[in-house]
Amino acid sequence: MRAYGWLSALGWASAQGSGFAIARIAAEGPVAFAQHANDPIARQLLADPHAEQTQMIILIVITVLSLVPIAYYARAVRQRLGGRARSNQRGGGYEE
Incomplete structure (x- = not known):
């Protein structure tokens, strides 16, 4: 499951938010927690x-x-x- 949010995002596989983003595999945001947080792999996974x-x-x-x-x-x-x-x-x- 993917999660997109304006302030925060909490997703099972990936999350992208403008506040904080938490996910298992990929997360992108000012405050991100995941295996791939704010790196090129995360950007590629979240490019939709x-x-x-x-x-x-x-x-x-x-x-x-x-x-x-x-x-x-x-x-x-x-x-x-x-x-x-x-x-x-x-x-x-x-x-x-």
Whole structure:
């Protein structure tokens, strides 16, 4: 498994981060712990031409998975409030 991170990365085989990186085989970062830490072998193992695309896909999946429960919760609250939510929107919630 590979791990990429902005602040830190912890991976089983390899890790690359801008804070610290910890892995068994290869790690690259300001603070790196691995068999090959910040050396040419680590750079070669971590050179992945599709890394940015993979990170973008992971970011999109995490975003969608976090927005879906929020949407369901908002829908449930609207159903629970029923007509009260609509009447508060029109009159501002104050009756004369």
